[in-house]
Amino acid sequence: MQNIRPLLPVFFLFLMINVLIIGERLLFKEWEIGGKVLISGNLLLFIVTLISFRLGQQGLKSDNVQAFVRSIYLSFIIKFFVVAIAAFIYIMMKKKEVNKTAIVIFMCLYLVYSFFEVSLLMKMSKVKKNG
Secondary structure, eight states: OOOOGGGHHHHHHHHHHHHHHHHTHHHHHHTTOOHHHHHHHHHHHHHHHHHHHHHHHHHHHSSOHHHHHHHHHHHHHHHHHHHHHHHHHHHHHHGGGOOHHHHHHHHHHHHHHHHHHHHHHHHHHHHHHHO
């Protein structure tokens, strides 16, 4: 890999969320939230975020500002559809045993990952612009 340093905040976010999920296992059982579902969803979001972050970095390399904006939108759409498809597959597999709270938390994690990704890319674009 070329430069892994910009990905460190996303990696630390991934680790913090997993530590929180594993650490609060008893609380999640009490609230009937599926910890395995959340860890799987977090892993999926982490992988998709890495891919979409790479798209954003490629958009930054272009001199055309519109290419950067297109890469941000493309990464958003890819991540959204992967999350939607994963939720659909989970719902189809579990039918009546769907853990709605875990799905809502999964969607919130999607927003957190998207926020981190876009904010990191925006900081990188300011450094490129000034540098």
